[in-house]
Amino acid sequence: MAALNTIKSNCRKVMCIGRNYADHVTELNNQRPKQPFFFLKPASSLLLPDEGPVLRPSGVNMHFEIELGLVIGKTIRDLDTEDDAEIEQYIESYILAIDMTGRNVQEEAKKKGYPWSIAKGFDTFCPIAGPISKEKLTDPHNVEIYLKVNGETKQQDNTELMLFRIPRQLSDISKVMTLEKGDIVLTGTPKGVGPVVTGDVMECGMRINGKEVEEVKMRVE
Amino acid sequence: MAALNTIKSNCRKVMCIGRNYADHVTELNNQRPKQPFFFLKPASSLLLPDEGPVLRPSGVNMHFEIELGLVIGKTIRDLDTEDDAEIEQYIESYILAIDMTGRNVQEEAKKKGYPWSIAKGFDTFCPIAGPISKEKLTDPHNVEIYLKVNGETKQQDNTELMLFRIPRQLSDISKVMTLEKGDIVLTGTPKGVGPVVTGDVMECGMRINGKEVEEVKMRVE
Ligand SMILES: [Mg+2]
Ligand SMILES: [Mg+2]
């Protein structure tokens, strides 16, 4: 299992699932998708725990989105499965990630039909923590992920609430583009997203059967 | 200067400029942008000359867009220049690329406010040829790029027609996200884009002062 700095330096794409928790779809007034919905973040947006704060670009309303992340261990191309057991072989490890989003930039892009790359792609817009081994995280569809801002819980939900489970996500992505060893997949965010400003402290983590997972505790300014 | 297969294997992002030639903006009924407009293609879409044909995903109306590409040689972050001489140091070499686009997928994304990642990101959707050295291509704002389909010229224009020149492109991108050594920047396509179907042959190339550049002649099925 590669260390977190190696995960960052080996990553060639970060593929994000959007609109994958029903209550989050509702809170942003979006339509519930009929199939997994995905977009790219650049590897240059990855931020390690010791690399300092998330930088807010001027004029940008910056939102947090806590997400369970997968580190791909083996090439996936044209996969077609809904079977949880079958996808294990393709996952090297798990991480926790914040899909930082310039919400006003994204809203403008959505209105004008522009790409999302800028809203999602600023430097520092993808803090990550971990990794967690597959031995420790045996069921990715049954972990609680949470994010607090200045001590107040903003997001806290179980990944069992995903609209499209991980086998379907990986299958659909891999029919469009090959997932390579080292790529990262973010599996979507539960409800509760919101803004942070410079100086706010985000604390995130994960619980398995109610027990805190120390490897992915993350504190980001 | 890295060889083309090394350029492919080292590339972590392909950043594309959209709407950068006035007549192309008009032909797609788009608005002329007030600033450079850009989006990501995944490195997994890169296709080398010996890797076979562009694959048309079923149901996708596949369009070609011939573009001059830059291979980044040195980290660019927060650059602010309009000076052609100043950006030379950041460019390792030049390539020719086809920004293949699922036009119907993109049109639907634009209408619905969805990201462009799928329309632009299919495997094989970024054929490349080259590289050409900076010694040979001394003025990137004065080369003719062309693309023929089944022998018929579809695109043929000089890069002097770019709405935003390369220093401005690199400056604007680098204020959003760091450009790393090995990244590729595609500088936009001139007028004449159109569909190809399986079996069509695209022949592309570049002329400097009317003289064919052998390094980037490309034939893609
Ligand atoms: Mg997200
Ligand atoms: Mg996009």
Ligand SMILES: [Mg+2]
């Ligand atoms: Mg293009």
